[in-house]
Amino acid sequence: MAVRQAAAWCYRGGSISAEPRINDRIRVPEVRLVGPSGEQVGIVPLAKALELAQEYDLDLVEVAATARPPVCKLMDYGKFKYESAMKAREARKNQAHTVIKEMKLRPKIDPHDYDTKKGHVVRFLKQGDKVKITIMFRGREQSRPELGFRLLQRLASDVEELGFIESNPKQDGRNMIMVLGPHKKKTEAMAEAREAQAARKAGRQGYTPDAEAAAEEAAEAPAEAQPEASAETPSEA
Numbered sequence: 001m002a003v004r005q006a007a008a009w010c011y012r013g014g015s016i017s018a019e020p021r022i023n024d025r026i027r028v029p030e031v032r033l034v035g036p037s038g039e040q041v042g043i044v045p046l047a048k049a050l051e052l053a054q055e056y057d058l059d060l061v062e063v064a065a066t067a068r069p070p071v072c073k074l075m076d077y078g079k080f081k082y083e084s085a086m087k088a089r090e091a092r093k094n095q096a097h098t099v100i101k102e103m104k105l106r107p108k109i110d111p112h113d114y115d116t117k118k119g120h121v122v123r124f125l126k127q128g129d130k131v132k133i134t135i136m137f138r139g140r141e142q143s144r145p146e147l148g149f150r151l152l153q154r155l156a157s158d159v160e161e162l163g164f165i166e167s168n169p170k171q172d173g174r175n176m177i178m179v180l181g182p183h184k185k186k187t188e189a190m191a192e193a194r195e196a197q198a199a200r201k202a203g204r205q206g207y208t209p210d211a212e213a214a215a216e217e218a219a220e221a222p223a224e225a226q227p228e229a230s231a232e233t234p235s236e237a
Contacts, residue, residue, distance in 0.1 A: 022059050023050065023060050026072065033049050033074070034072070034073040036058060102131070105133065106136055126189065133179070134176070152169045156178070
């Protein structure tokens with residue numbers, strides 16, 4: 001019973017660690033050692049590997065526990081963990097998630113409402129997102145599917161510079177659906193958004209290239225000569 005409980009606790013992650021074994025936590029008689037610069041030292045006793053780690057003021061880190069013998073490397077483990085965390089953070093920051101936005105329209109939509117809806121579609125496509133366009137039919141409108149088809153074709157034509165028809169219009173019950181895909185990849189849109197944000201921030205701080213050039217030109221320009229004071233004395237009345 002106790003064994004099953006312990007096994008269950010381990011399965012839930014209580015005693016399983018993703019951290020590699022380092023220094024005195026390594027429990028093998030010998031290891032295949034890799035030096036600080038990636039050079040192959042060879043198979044050495046564990047005591048010798050720990051001695052070299054102390055000599056270099058580094059950690060002995062087990063990088064391949066399943067190898068026979070296990071592969072260990074001399075490294076600054078704290079620095080390694082920090083750099084790995086920063087790389088993972090940057091990767092998450094630049095990770096592109098495919099997002100499908102949805103825009104709903106009526107077959108007899110008002111021109112002003114159409115322009116508003118189209119503006120949202122344009123914004124979504126510029127952000128690198130897909131857009132699901134849904135035409136909702138009600139009552140007698142269901143007998144006029146060509147109205148929805150023409151509206152979808154019109155919208156696709158209006159935004160063709162930013163997106164393309166990824167899924168052609170098709171009837172789905174009372175609705176007609178079309179999916180637009182962006183020409184621009186999500187990663188490109190994110191990069192451009194960051195550049196635009198940085199440019200706006202620089203502009204608010206007054207560090208635009210034109211302003212900087214003008215400042216340098218003003219600093220290099222010689223000072224204008226001041227007019228000399230008149231040596232004449234005022235005439236006596």
